[in-house]
Amino acid sequence: MTDTDWPPHTYETRPYRQRIPRGPRADRLLREVTVALPPHIADLDLVLERPVAAMTTASAGALRHLDLVHGRTMDGLNHLQLRTEAIDSSKIEHVEASLADYGRALLGIGANASATSMASATQAMERLIREADTTRKITSDAILRAHHDLFARHPDEAANAGRFRVVQNWVGGSDYAPRDTLHVPPPPETVVDYIEDLVAFANRDDLAPIAQAAIVHAQFESIHPFIDGNGRIGRALIHAVLRRRRASRHLTVPIASALVAHRDRYFAALNDYRAGTAATIIAMLAASTTIATTESWKTAETLEGIRAAWGETAGNPRPGTAAYRLLDLLTEEPIVNVELVTKQLELEDSAGTIEGLERVGVLTRAKRTRRSPVWLAPAVLAEVEDLSARIQHQARQLPYGPR
Numbered sequence: 582m583t584d585t586d587w588p589p590h591t592y593e594t595r596p597y598r599q600r601i602p603r604g605p606r607a608d609r610l611l612r613e614v615t616v617a618l619p620p621h622i623a624d625l626d627l628v629l630e631r632p633v634a635a636m637t638t639a640s641a642g643a644l645r646h647l648d649l650v651h652g653r654t655m656d657g658l659n660h661l662q663l664r665t666e667a668i669d670s671s672k673i674e675h676v677e678a679s680l681a682d683y684g685r686a687l688l689g690i691g692a693n694a695s696a697t698s699m700a701s702a703t704q705a706m707e708r709l710i711r712e713a714d715t716t717r718k719i720t721s722d723a724i725l726r727a728h729h730d731l732f733a734r735h736p737d738e739a740a741n742a743g744r745f746r747v748v749q750n751w752v753g754g755s756d757y758a759p760r761d762t763l764h765v766p767p768p769p770e771t772v773v774d775y776i777e778d779l780v781a782f783a784n785r786d787d788l789a790p791i792a793q794a795a796i797v798h799a800q801f802e803s804i805h806p807f808i809d810g811n812g813r814i815g816r817a818l819i820h821a822v823l824r825r826r827r828a829s830r831h832l833t834v835p836i837a838s839a840l841v842a843h844r845d846r847y848f849a850a851l852n853d854y855r856a857g858t859a860a861t862i863i864a865m866l867a868a869s870t871t872i873a874t875t876e877s878w879k880t881a882e883t884l885e886g887i888r889a890a891w892g893e894t895a896g897n898p899r900p901g902t903a904a905y906r907l908l909d910l911l912t913e914e915p916i917v918n919v920e921l922v923t924k925q926l927e928l929e930d931s932a933g934t935i936e937g938l939e940r941v942g943v944l945t946r947a948k949r950t951r952r953s954p955v956w957l958a959p960a961v962l963a964e965v966e967d968l969s970a971r972i973q974h975q976a977r978q979l980p981y982g983p984r
Contacts, residue, residue: 586628587796588620589857590803595768597749597759604757614749614759617855618767619803622796623781627788633860636867637791641828643874651881652831657888657912658881661961663833665969667703670816670837671695673844676702680962681947681955684916690953697734705730706817710833713821719783719797721776724806727817731810738809745772745806752805763848764855766805775804783822790826792859794819795866799854816840819866834877838969839869839976846979865979872975880968887960888912894941903934908943915961916947918954 597614629637651658668683678686678696686692686700705727712723729743746769753763767775783797801815820833840847846865853861891908898904906926914921922931935956938944947955 584860585857586630587854587857587859588625590617590619590855592616593618599758600748604755608755608758608760611758611760614751614765616749616765616767617803618771619775619800619855621775621778622800623778625782627792627796627859629789629792629863630860633792633864633867634789636864636871637789640867640870640874641789641791643871644823644829644832644834647834647874647877647881648829648832652829655881655884655912657884657961658877659832660913661880661884661915661965661968662835662877663706664703665965666816666820666833666835666837667706668699668965669835669841669969670706670813671699671702673816673837673841673847674812680965681916681957684957685947685955687916688918688921688955690918690955694736698731701731701734702813702817705814706820706833709814709817709821710824713825714830717825719780719818719821719825721773721780723821724776724780724814724818728807728810728814731813741808745769745776746808748808750805750808764803764805764852766803772804772806776806779804783818784825786826790823790828791867791870792863793826794822795863796854796859797822798866799851799859799862802851803855832877834870834873835968835972836866836869836873838972839872839979840865842973842976843979868979869976872979873972876968876971876975879971880964883964883967884912884961887964890960891938891943894943895938896941903928903930904937907934907938911938911943911958912961915958915965917944917956917958 592615594613594615597611599609602609676695676698678693678699682692682696683699686696687703708730709723709727713719725743732738732742748769749759751759751762751765754761759765779797779800785793798815798819801818802811805811807814816837819836823829850862850865888908895904895908907922910925919931919935922928922935928934935944939946939956943958944956945959947957
């Protein structure tokens, strides 16, 4: 897939000077930089070769079928998929934490910086998808709000949360100046115009949804409109586009789990896009979606089995009872505390109900949570990890994209 099928980026050399001199002498003396200028895409036509077009149609069809069968009836599946996606999207950026720490961060209880970042990524993704679902639009304001969610709790980046960059940034190379870079995005004064062009493309209805989502993502990564967080917001945009186009009405299949399996091929596909070949990233996204959808069918069956086994372990509580309702909640929220259960279920004795399920082994108390107890549902959390592992294993067999 090397033929040009999309306008390549052009390049322009511009004056450059560090605002605050720092770093090696070569960085301090740098006086010009070559920036990439992506094409404006709002009205561009996309013509896919037949094999790639067939892939996008098949992957979208498989996703719609999964959503039709399980989307309305299994809230737990969407919650599990969303958490898996947020975790693996963060891993692409080398942000990792244990599931227990991630759960504490979701609950707003003291957690490490990585776990807090992963929880914020979950919140940002949920917002972007929800707004695309309810308004049927992708907007620059929604992107800014999602970015604010991502960094509002970050000690170093909170001041930039929800703001497009006003300085030149770059990818790779030196930390102090755009030297020996992998990519230098367009100048800061062009960002707003590029984003408005991007959302116009994202709101079209005449394109194959998978291909549209892939190009929106690749274009966003080229623009790199933020100082940090571009990758996670860009991958959340994939799901926002798919939800707006109704490729999925309820579920968020963990596409990032496939992408994280091949960081180098994923980044090379983005470089292909910049060089004028969109088919690589489109094919990679289509194949990733198909794999994530296939493995999510297995997860749906696993969750049903877990819920049935819990019922037997807990003595088959009657529908409507506190124990029954908590078991249902645990398929959606496998990391809980008393406050969450009380808020969600309005139980009189949330602590007693939780402890009852702890005694029979459905729940275990997380370590280092004596002052603010947190309980885990190990069976569901194991499936979060297994779903990611299965998708990554299958993704490593992908025949598409640069090697």
